[in-house]
Amino acid sequence: MTIPLDDSFHEECAVFGVFGHADAGALTVLGLHALQHRGQEAAGIVTYDGMQFIAERHPGLVGDIFGKNSAHAQKLKGMQAVGHTRYSTTGGSVARNIQPMFADLAGGGIALAHNGNLTNARALRADLVRQGAIFQSTSDTETIIHLMARSLYNPVVDRLVDALKQVEGAYSLVALTARKLIGARDPFGVRPLVLGELDGAPILASETCALDIIGAEFVRDVLPGEVVVATKDGIESYHPFAAQPKRFCIFEYVYFARPDSTVEGRNVYEARKRIGEELAREAPVSADMVIPVPDSGVPAALGYAAESGISFELGIIRNHYVGRTFIEPSERIRHLGVRLKHNPNGSILKGKRVVLVDDSIVRGTTSKKIVEMVRDAGAAEVHFRIASPPTTNSCFYGVDTPNREELLAHSMTVEDMRLHIEADSLAFVSIDGLYRATGEAKRNGNRPQFCDACFSGDYPIELTDLLGGRKNGQLSLLAEVA
Protein backbone atom coordinates (compact mmCIF):
# COMPACT_ATOMS: atom_id res chain seq x y z
CA MET A 1 0.00 0.00 0.00
CA THR A 2 1.23 3.51 -0.69
CA ILE A 3 0.36 6.82 0.86
CA PRO A 4 -0.24 9.61 -1.63
CA LEU A 5 1.95 12.41 -0.33
CA ASP A 6 0.60 15.19 -2.41
CA ASP A 7 -2.60 16.12 -4.05
CA SER A 8 -1.34 18.29 -6.86
CA PHE A 9 -1.66 18.10 -10.59
CA HIS A 10 1.37 16.50 -12.18
CA GLU A 11 3.07 17.63 -15.33
CA GLU A 12 3.37 14.72 -17.66
CA CYS A 13 6.72 15.12 -19.36
CA ALA A 14 9.77 17.14 -20.30
CA VAL A 15 11.82 17.07 -23.50
CA PHE A 16 15.39 18.02 -24.31
CA GLY A 17 17.59 17.84 -27.42
CA VAL A 18 21.13 18.75 -28.56
CA PHE A 19 22.59 18.81 -32.08
CA GLY A 20 26.29 18.86 -32.91
CA HIS A 21 28.01 18.94 -29.53
CA ALA A 22 30.76 16.57 -28.41
CA ASP A 23 29.09 16.22 -24.99
CA ALA A 24 25.55 15.74 -26.31
CA GLY A 25 24.75 12.74 -24.08
CA ALA A 26 26.09 14.32 -20.88
CA LEU A 27 24.37 17.65 -21.64
CA THR A 28 21.08 15.81 -22.09
CA VAL A 29 21.52 14.09 -18.72
CA LEU A 30 22.00 17.51 -17.09
CA GLY A 31 19.12 19.07 -19.01
CA LEU A 32 16.74 16.30 -17.95
CA HIS A 33 17.98 16.61 -14.38
CA ALA A 34 16.90 20.28 -14.39
CA LEU A 35 13.53 19.23 -15.81
CA GLN A 36 12.95 16.43 -13.30
CA HIS A 37 9.99 18.29 -11.77
CA ARG A 38 8.02 17.63 -14.98
CA GLY A 39 8.14 13.86 -14.58
CA GLN A 40 9.68 11.51 -12.05
CA GLU A 41 8.58 8.09 -13.18
CA ALA A 42 11.05 7.33 -15.97
CA ALA A 43 13.69 8.93 -18.16
CA GLY A 44 15.28 8.10 -21.47
CA ILE A 45 17.95 9.37 -23.84
CA VAL A 46 18.66 8.44 -27.45
CA THR A 47 21.94 9.51 -29.11
CA TYR A 48 23.31 9.02 -32.61
CA ASP A 49 27.04 8.25 -32.83
CA GLY A 50 27.44 8.62 -36.59
CA MET A 51 26.75 4.94 -37.26
CA GLN A 52 23.88 3.91 -35.02
CA PHE A 53 21.28 5.10 -32.54
CA ILE A 54 21.87 4.27 -28.89
CA ALA A 55 18.85 4.17 -26.60
CA GLU A 56 18.85 4.11 -22.80
CA ARG A 57 15.36 4.22 -21.29
CA HIS A 58 14.66 3.22 -17.72
CA PRO A 59 12.22 3.76 -14.85
CA GLY A 60 13.37 6.07 -12.07
CA LEU A 61 14.87 9.49 -11.52
CA VAL A 62 17.39 10.99 -13.95
CA GLY A 63 20.17 11.04 -11.33
CA ASP A 64 19.57 7.42 -10.39
CA ILE A 65 19.62 6.25 -14.01
CA PHE A 66 22.33 8.47 -15.50
CA GLY A 67 24.24 9.70 -12.43
CA LYS A 68 27.94 9.42 -11.62
CA ASN A 69 29.64 6.26 -12.97
CA SER A 70 26.38 5.17 -14.58
CA ALA A 71 26.91 2.45 -17.20
CA HIS A 72 23.81 3.79 -18.96
CA ALA A 73 25.32 7.28 -19.26
CA GLN A 74 28.64 5.95 -20.54
CA LYS A 75 26.92 4.33 -23.51
CA LEU A 76 25.52 7.65 -24.73
CA LYS A 77 28.12 8.41 -27.42
CA GLY A 78 27.60 10.82 -30.27
CA MET A 79 27.18 14.47 -31.17
CA GLN A 80 23.38 14.56 -31.04
CA ALA A 81 20.85 13.46 -28.47
CA VAL A 82 17.23 13.73 -27.41
CA GLY A 83 15.85 12.99 -23.96
CA HIS A 84 12.62 12.75 -22.05
CA THR A 85 11.36 12.53 -18.47
CA ARG A 86 8.00 10.99 -17.91
CA TYR A 87 5.16 11.13 -15.46
CA SER A 88 2.77 8.58 -16.85
CA THR A 89 -0.80 9.45 -17.57
CA THR A 90 -1.64 8.44 -21.09
CA GLY A 91 -0.66 4.85 -21.61
CA GLY A 92 0.09 3.93 -18.02
CA SER A 93 3.37 3.17 -16.33
CA VAL A 94 4.91 0.33 -18.28
CA ALA A 95 8.49 0.09 -19.53
CA ARG A 96 7.51 -0.01 -23.20
CA ASN A 97 6.01 3.48 -22.85
CA ILE A 98 9.28 5.09 -21.74
CA GLN A 99 10.42 7.70 -24.25
CA PRO A 100 12.09 8.72 -26.51
CA MET A 101 10.33 6.24 -28.76
CA PHE A 102 12.43 4.91 -31.60
CA ALA A 103 11.45 3.49 -35.00
CA ASP A 104 13.17 2.61 -38.25
CA LEU A 105 11.15 4.28 -40.95
CA ALA A 106 11.67 4.31 -44.69
CA GLY A 107 14.49 6.81 -45.00
CA GLY A 108 16.09 6.05 -41.63
CA GLY A 109 15.63 5.88 -37.89
CA ILE A 110 13.87 8.48 -35.75
CA ALA A 111 13.69 8.99 -31.99
CA LEU A 112 10.70 10.98 -30.74
CA ALA A 113 10.04 12.55 -27.34
CA HIS A 114 6.71 14.22 -26.59
CA ASN A 115 5.33 16.51 -23.89
CA GLY A 116 1.57 16.88 -24.07
CA ASN A 117 -1.41 14.72 -24.85
CA LEU A 118 -3.18 13.95 -28.11
CA THR A 119 -6.93 14.24 -27.80
CA ASN A 120 -7.76 12.11 -30.86
CA ALA A 121 -5.11 9.40 -30.31
CA ARG A 122 -7.68 6.71 -29.58
CA ALA A 123 -9.64 7.41 -32.74
CA LEU A 124 -6.47 7.50 -34.86
CA ARG A 125 -5.15 4.38 -33.22
CA ALA A 126 -8.35 2.45 -33.87
CA ASP A 127 -8.08 3.35 -37.57
CA LEU A 128 -4.40 2.40 -37.69
CA VAL A 129 -5.02 -0.94 -35.97
CA ARG A 130 -7.85 -1.66 -38.46
CA GLN A 131 -5.35 -1.00 -41.24
CA GLY A 132 -2.93 -3.53 -39.76
CA ALA A 133 -0.63 -1.40 -37.59
CA ILE A 134 0.89 -3.30 -34.68
CA PHE A 135 1.42 -1.02 -31.69
CA GLN A 136 4.27 -1.80 -29.32
CA SER A 137 3.19 0.57 -26.54
CA THR A 138 0.06 2.14 -25.11
CA SER A 139 1.43 5.67 -25.44
CA ASP A 140 -0.29 8.26 -27.63
CA THR A 141 3.16 9.25 -28.91
CA GLU A 142 3.44 6.02 -30.87
CA THR A 143 0.46 7.13 -32.93
CA ILE A 144 2.63 9.88 -34.40
CA ILE A 145 5.29 7.34 -35.37
CA HIS A 146 2.73 5.09 -37.10
CA LEU A 147 1.31 8.06 -38.99
CA MET A 148 4.85 8.97 -40.07
CA ALA A 149 5.54 5.39 -41.18
CA ARG A 150 2.48 5.46 -43.42
CA SER A 151 3.06 8.92 -44.82
CA LEU A 152 3.74 9.12 -48.54
CA TYR A 153 5.83 12.24 -48.07
CA ASN A 154 9.59 12.56 -47.97
CA PRO A 155 11.90 13.67 -46.40
CA VAL A 156 11.42 13.02 -42.70
CA VAL A 157 10.34 16.56 -41.77
CA ASP A 158 7.50 16.34 -44.31
CA ARG A 159 6.50 12.97 -42.89
CA LEU A 160 6.40 14.43 -39.39
CA VAL A 161 4.35 17.43 -40.51
CA ASP A 162 1.99 15.11 -42.38
CA ALA A 163 1.52 13.09 -39.19
CA LEU A 164 1.08 16.16 -36.99
CA LYS A 165 -1.58 17.55 -39.33
CA GLN A 166 -3.70 14.52 -38.44
CA VAL A 167 -3.37 14.74 -34.67
CA GLU A 168 -5.30 16.97 -32.29
CA GLY A 169 -4.19 17.99 -28.82
CA ALA A 170 -1.19 19.49 -27.15
CA TYR A 171 2.36 18.67 -28.04
CA SER A 172 5.82 20.04 -27.68
CA LEU A 173 8.14 17.45 -29.14
CA VAL A 174 11.73 16.84 -30.12
CA ALA A 175 12.83 14.30 -32.71
CA LEU A 176 16.27 13.05 -33.73
CA THR A 177 17.32 11.50 -37.02
CA ALA A 178 20.83 10.71 -38.25
CA ARG A 179 21.16 14.21 -39.67
CA LYS A 180 18.53 16.38 -37.99
CA LEU A 181 17.21 17.56 -34.64
CA ILE A 182 13.57 18.63 -35.01
CA GLY A 183 11.40 20.56 -32.57
CA ALA A 184 7.65 21.12 -32.99
CA ARG A 185 4.92 22.83 -31.02
CA ASP A 186 1.17 22.44 -31.53
CA PRO A 187 -0.62 25.38 -33.20
CA PHE A 188 -2.17 26.52 -29.89
CA GLY A 189 1.22 26.44 -28.12
CA VAL A 190 -0.19 24.76 -25.01
CA ARG A 191 3.09 23.31 -23.71
CA PRO A 192 6.38 25.24 -23.60
CA LEU A 193 9.43 24.61 -25.80
CA VAL A 194 12.49 26.85 -25.93
CA LEU A 195 15.45 27.10 -28.27
CA GLY A 196 18.93 27.71 -26.89
CA GLU A 197 22.54 27.52 -28.00
CA LEU A 198 25.75 26.20 -26.47
CA ASP A 199 29.11 26.51 -28.23
CA GLY A 200 27.23 26.98 -31.51
CA ALA A 201 25.13 23.83 -30.96
CA PRO A 202 21.34 24.27 -30.94
CA ILE A 203 19.50 23.05 -27.85
CA LEU A 204 15.78 22.39 -27.44
CA ALA A 205 14.24 22.17 -23.96
CA SER A 206 10.88 22.34 -22.22
CA GLU A 207 12.04 25.20 -19.98
CA THR A 208 14.89 27.68 -19.72
CA CYS A 209 16.12 26.18 -16.41
CA ALA A 210 17.49 23.31 -18.54
CA LEU A 211 19.50 25.81 -20.58
CA ASP A 212 20.85 27.45 -17.44
CA ILE A 213 22.19 24.21 -15.97
CA ILE A 214 24.42 23.59 -19.01
CA GLY A 215 25.43 27.22 -19.47
CA ALA A 216 23.51 27.57 -22.74
CA GLU A 217 22.09 30.86 -23.97
CA PHE A 218 18.37 31.30 -24.40
CA VAL A 219 17.64 32.15 -28.03
CA ARG A 220 13.82 32.26 -28.13
CA ASP A 221 10.62 30.32 -27.54
CA VAL A 222 9.69 27.94 -30.34
CA LEU A 223 6.47 29.52 -31.60
CA PRO A 224 3.06 27.86 -31.53
CA GLY A 225 2.68 25.84 -34.71
CA GLU A 226 6.37 26.16 -35.55
CA VAL A 227 8.66 23.35 -36.66
CA VAL A 228 12.39 24.05 -36.22
CA VAL A 229 14.96 21.86 -37.93
CA ALA A 230 18.63 21.88 -36.91
CA THR A 231 21.18 20.40 -39.32
CA LYS A 232 24.93 20.89 -39.81
CA ASP A 233 23.97 23.84 -42.05
CA GLY A 234 22.07 25.72 -39.32
CA ILE A 235 18.46 26.10 -38.22
CA GLU A 236 15.42 26.36 -40.44
CA SER A 237 11.94 27.31 -39.31
CA TYR A 238 8.60 26.27 -40.83
CA HIS A 239 5.00 27.15 -40.06
CA PRO A 240 3.10 24.36 -41.80
CA PHE A 241 -0.14 24.39 -39.76
CA ALA A 242 -3.20 26.62 -39.97
CA ALA A 243 -2.72 29.44 -37.47
CA GLN A 244 -4.71 29.18 -34.23
CA PRO A 245 -5.19 31.56 -31.33
CA LYS A 246 -2.36 31.07 -28.86
CA ARG A 247 -3.50 29.21 -25.73
CA PHE A 248 -0.48 28.58 -23.54
CA CYS A 249 -1.27 26.62 -20.36
CA ILE A 250 -1.77 29.17 -17.58
CA PHE A 251 -1.18 26.45 -14.98
CA GLU A 252 2.49 26.46 -16.00
CA TYR A 253 2.70 29.79 -14.15
CA VAL A 254 0.69 28.54 -11.18
CA TYR A 255 2.52 25.30 -10.53
CA PHE A 256 4.17 23.25 -13.27
CA ALA A 257 7.15 25.24 -14.51
CA ARG A 258 10.19 25.75 -12.31
CA PRO A 259 10.23 29.21 -10.69
CA ASP A 260 13.63 30.05 -12.19
CA SER A 261 12.36 29.40 -15.72
CA THR A 262 11.15 32.07 -18.11
CA VAL A 263 8.42 30.72 -20.35
CA GLU A 264 6.55 32.66 -23.02
CA GLY A 265 8.39 35.79 -21.96
CA ARG A 266 7.41 35.69 -18.30
CA ASN A 267 9.58 34.68 -15.37
CA VAL A 268 7.65 32.04 -13.45
CA TYR A 269 8.77 33.16 -9.97
CA GLU A 270 7.75 36.76 -10.63
CA ALA A 271 4.37 35.66 -12.00
CA ARG A 272 3.75 33.54 -8.89
CA LYS A 273 4.66 36.42 -6.58
CA ARG A 274 2.24 38.67 -8.46
CA ILE A 275 -0.51 36.05 -8.05
CA GLY A 276 0.10 36.28 -4.29
CA GLU A 277 -0.15 40.08 -4.44
CA GLU A 278 -3.44 39.83 -6.35
CA LEU A 279 -4.70 37.35 -3.77
CA ALA A 280 -3.82 39.71 -0.92
CA ARG A 281 -5.74 42.54 -2.61
CA GLU A 282 -8.74 40.36 -3.44
CA ALA A 283 -8.93 38.38 -0.19
CA PRO A 284 -7.35 40.31 2.69
CA VAL A 285 -7.53 38.99 6.23
CA SER A 286 -6.35 40.16 9.60
CA ALA A 287 -3.56 37.78 10.66
CA ASP A 288 -0.16 37.50 12.38
CA MET A 289 1.81 35.61 9.74
CA VAL A 290 1.74 34.33 6.19
CA ILE A 291 2.93 30.74 5.79
CA PRO A 292 3.50 28.95 2.49
CA VAL A 293 2.66 25.33 1.91
CA PRO A 294 6.15 24.45 0.66
CA ASP A 295 7.54 24.42 -1.89
CA SER A 296 4.99 25.37 -4.48
CA GLY A 297 3.20 27.93 -2.29
CA VAL A 298 6.36 29.91 -1.44
CA PRO A 299 6.46 32.58 -4.20
CA ALA A 300 2.72 33.36 -3.88
CA ALA A 301 3.05 33.55 -0.08
CA LEU A 302 5.93 36.02 -0.47
CA GLY A 303 3.70 38.11 -2.73
CA TYR A 304 0.78 37.90 -0.29
CA ALA A 305 3.03 38.92 2.62
CA ALA A 306 4.58 41.83 0.72
CA GLU A 307 1.23 43.21 -0.41
CA SER A 308 -0.55 42.71 2.94
CA GLY A 309 2.32 43.80 5.18
CA ILE A 310 1.90 40.61 7.24
CA SER A 311 5.17 38.91 8.09
CA PHE A 312 6.27 35.86 6.10
CA GLU A 313 7.31 32.83 8.15
CA LEU A 314 8.35 29.29 7.34
CA GLY A 315 5.79 27.69 9.61
CA ILE A 316 5.76 24.39 7.72
CA ILE A 317 8.99 22.58 6.88
CA ARG A 318 9.12 20.22 3.94
CA ASN A 319 11.15 17.02 3.90
CA HIS A 320 12.78 16.95 0.47
CA TYR A 321 13.84 13.33 0.66
CA VAL A 322 10.48 11.66 0.23
CA GLY A 323 9.19 10.66 -3.16
CA ARG A 324 5.68 11.19 -4.37
CA THR A 325 4.56 8.11 -2.50
CA PHE A 326 5.97 6.18 0.39
CA ILE A 327 5.58 2.54 1.31
CA GLU A 328 3.27 2.48 4.26
CA PRO A 329 4.59 0.26 7.03
CA SER A 330 1.29 -0.19 8.79
CA GLU A 331 -2.37 0.74 8.42
CA ARG A 332 -2.30 2.02 12.01
CA ILE A 333 0.01 4.93 11.14
CA ARG A 334 -1.64 5.82 7.83
CA HIS A 335 -2.85 9.12 9.28
CA LEU A 336 0.77 10.20 9.64
CA GLY A 337 1.19 10.24 5.84
CA VAL A 338 1.14 14.02 5.40
CA ARG A 339 3.82 14.39 8.11
CA LEU A 340 6.27 12.47 5.94
CA LYS A 341 6.42 15.48 3.68
CA HIS A 342 5.31 18.46 5.79
CA ASN A 343 5.85 19.21 9.46
CA PRO A 344 4.62 22.32 11.30
CA ASN A 345 7.10 24.50 13.15
CA GLY A 346 5.09 24.50 16.37
CA SER A 347 7.05 27.08 18.33
CA ILE A 348 6.18 29.92 15.93
CA LEU A 349 2.56 28.86 15.32
CA LYS A 350 1.28 28.73 18.89
CA GLY A 351 -1.57 31.18 19.45
CA LYS A 352 -1.06 32.86 16.04
CA ARG A 353 -3.57 33.78 13.36
CA VAL A 354 -2.13 32.17 10.26
CA VAL A 355 -2.65 32.73 6.51
CA LEU A 356 -1.71 29.54 4.67
CA VAL A 357 -0.92 29.98 0.97
CA ASP A 358 -0.92 27.08 -1.50
CA ASP A 359 -0.96 26.91 -5.30
CA SER A 360 -4.19 24.94 -5.78
CA ILE A 361 -6.73 22.59 -4.29
CA VAL A 362 -7.30 19.39 -6.27
CA ARG A 363 -9.09 16.72 -4.24
CA GLY A 364 -8.66 18.65 -1.01
CA THR A 365 -7.12 15.74 0.89
CA THR A 366 -3.76 17.41 1.52
CA SER A 367 -5.33 20.82 2.24
CA LYS A 368 -7.56 19.31 4.90
CA LYS A 369 -4.63 17.55 6.57
CA ILE A 370 -2.45 20.64 6.50
CA VAL A 371 -5.12 22.81 8.10
CA GLU A 372 -5.56 20.19 10.80
CA MET A 373 -1.79 19.90 11.27
CA VAL A 374 -1.33 23.67 11.68
CA ARG A 375 -4.27 23.87 14.08
CA ASP A 376 -2.91 20.96 16.12
CA ALA A 377 0.40 22.81 16.31
CA GLY A 378 -1.38 25.59 18.18
CA ALA A 379 -2.50 28.13 15.56
CA ALA A 380 -5.42 30.21 16.83
CA GLU A 381 -6.91 30.78 13.35
CA VAL A 382 -6.14 29.19 9.97
CA HIS A 383 -7.06 31.15 6.85
CA PHE A 384 -6.39 29.39 3.54
CA ARG A 385 -5.55 31.37 0.40
CA ILE A 386 -5.17 29.64 -2.97
CA ALA A 387 -3.04 31.07 -5.79
CA SER A 388 -5.33 29.81 -8.55
CA PRO A 389 -9.09 29.85 -9.16
CA PRO A 390 -11.11 26.77 -8.11
CA THR A 391 -10.05 23.76 -10.21
CA THR A 392 -13.37 22.57 -11.60
CA ASN A 393 -12.32 20.58 -14.67
CA SER A 394 -9.80 17.94 -15.69
CA CYS A 395 -6.92 18.57 -18.06
CA PHE A 396 -6.68 16.61 -21.32
CA TYR A 397 -3.60 18.37 -22.64
CA GLY A 398 -0.75 16.55 -20.95
CA VAL A 399 -1.31 16.93 -17.24
CA ASP A 400 -2.26 14.14 -14.90
CA THR A 401 -5.52 15.15 -13.26
CA PRO A 402 -8.23 13.22 -11.48
CA ASN A 403 -11.63 12.74 -13.08
CA ARG A 404 -13.74 15.85 -12.76
CA GLU A 405 -15.97 14.21 -10.16
CA GLU A 406 -12.96 13.87 -7.84
CA LEU A 407 -12.08 17.56 -7.98
CA LEU A 408 -13.31 19.23 -4.81
CA ALA A 409 -14.32 22.42 -6.60
CA HIS A 410 -16.37 20.51 -9.17
CA SER A 411 -19.05 19.63 -6.66
CA MET A 412 -18.60 22.17 -3.85
CA THR A 413 -18.98 25.90 -3.42
CA VAL A 414 -16.11 27.80 -1.83
CA GLU A 415 -18.00 27.82 1.46
CA ASP A 416 -18.58 24.05 1.26
CA MET A 417 -14.87 23.59 0.58
CA ARG A 418 -14.01 25.77 3.57
CA LEU A 419 -16.21 23.62 5.79
CA HIS A 420 -14.67 20.47 4.29
CA ILE A 421 -11.06 21.47 4.96
CA GLU A 422 -12.10 23.09 8.27
CA ALA A 423 -10.40 26.43 7.67
CA ASP A 424 -11.56 29.67 9.30
CA SER A 425 -11.71 31.27 5.87
CA LEU A 426 -10.93 30.16 2.32
CA ALA A 427 -10.42 32.26 -0.80
CA PHE A 428 -9.09 31.69 -4.31
CA VAL A 429 -7.55 34.25 -6.64
CA SER A 430 -10.03 35.24 -9.36
CA ILE A 431 -9.47 34.29 -12.98
CA ASP A 432 -8.94 37.99 -13.83
CA GLY A 433 -6.50 38.28 -10.92
CA LEU A 434 -4.57 35.34 -12.34
CA TYR A 435 -4.50 36.97 -15.78
CA ARG A 436 -3.37 40.29 -14.28
CA ALA A 437 -0.49 38.48 -12.57
CA THR A 438 0.70 37.31 -15.99
CA GLY A 439 0.64 40.88 -17.28
CA GLU A 440 -2.77 40.77 -19.00
CA ALA A 441 -5.38 43.29 -17.91
CA LYS A 442 -8.01 40.54 -17.55
CA ARG A 443 -9.32 37.45 -19.28
CA ASN A 444 -10.69 38.27 -22.73
CA GLY A 445 -14.18 36.71 -22.53
CA ASN A 446 -14.57 34.48 -25.58
CA ARG A 447 -10.97 34.81 -26.72
CA PRO A 448 -8.88 34.09 -23.64
CA GLN A 449 -5.14 34.58 -23.98
CA PHE A 450 -4.33 31.25 -22.29
CA CYS A 451 -5.70 27.78 -21.89
CA ASP A 452 -7.46 27.98 -18.53
CA ALA A 453 -9.83 25.06 -19.10
CA CYS A 454 -9.27 23.46 -15.71
CA PHE A 455 -10.73 26.64 -14.18
CA SER A 456 -13.22 27.64 -16.86
CA GLY A 457 -14.17 24.46 -18.75
CA ASP A 458 -13.33 26.33 -21.96
CA TYR A 459 -11.25 23.72 -23.81
CA PRO A 460 -9.47 25.28 -26.79
CA ILE A 461 -8.72 22.00 -28.63
CA GLU A 462 -11.25 19.36 -29.65
CA LEU A 463 -11.68 16.50 -27.16
CA THR A 464 -12.42 13.98 -29.89
CA ASP A 465 -11.71 10.83 -27.89
CA LEU A 466 -13.72 12.11 -24.93
CA LEU A 467 -16.68 13.02 -27.09
CA GLY A 468 -16.46 9.54 -28.58
CA GLY A 469 -17.57 8.21 -25.22
CA ARG A 470 -14.23 7.51 -23.61
CA LYS A 471 -13.85 8.76 -20.11
CA ASN A 472 -10.34 10.13 -20.34
CA GLY A 473 -7.23 10.14 -22.47
CA GLN A 474 -5.86 6.85 -21.20
CA LEU A 475 -5.06 4.38 -23.95
CA SER A 476 -5.50 0.66 -23.63
CA LEU A 477 -3.77 -1.55 -26.13
CA LEU A 478 -6.00 -4.51 -25.35
CA ALA A 479 -9.19 -2.48 -25.55
CA GLU A 480 -8.24 -1.24 -29.00
CA VAL A 481 -7.28 -4.67 -30.29
CA ALA A 482 -10.53 -6.08 -29.00
Ligand code: SF4
Ligand atom coordinates in the same frame (compact mmCIF):
# COMPACT_ATOMS: atom_id res chain seq x y z
FE1 SF4 B 1 -3.11 23.83 -18.40
FE2 SF4 B 1 -5.45 23.49 -17.17
FE3 SF4 B 1 -5.34 23.94 -19.84
FE4 SF4 B 1 -4.49 21.63 -18.79
S1 SF4 B 1 -6.61 22.40 -18.78
S2 SF4 B 1 -3.47 22.85 -20.37
S3 SF4 B 1 -3.60 22.30 -16.84
S4 SF4 B 1 -4.75 25.34 -18.16
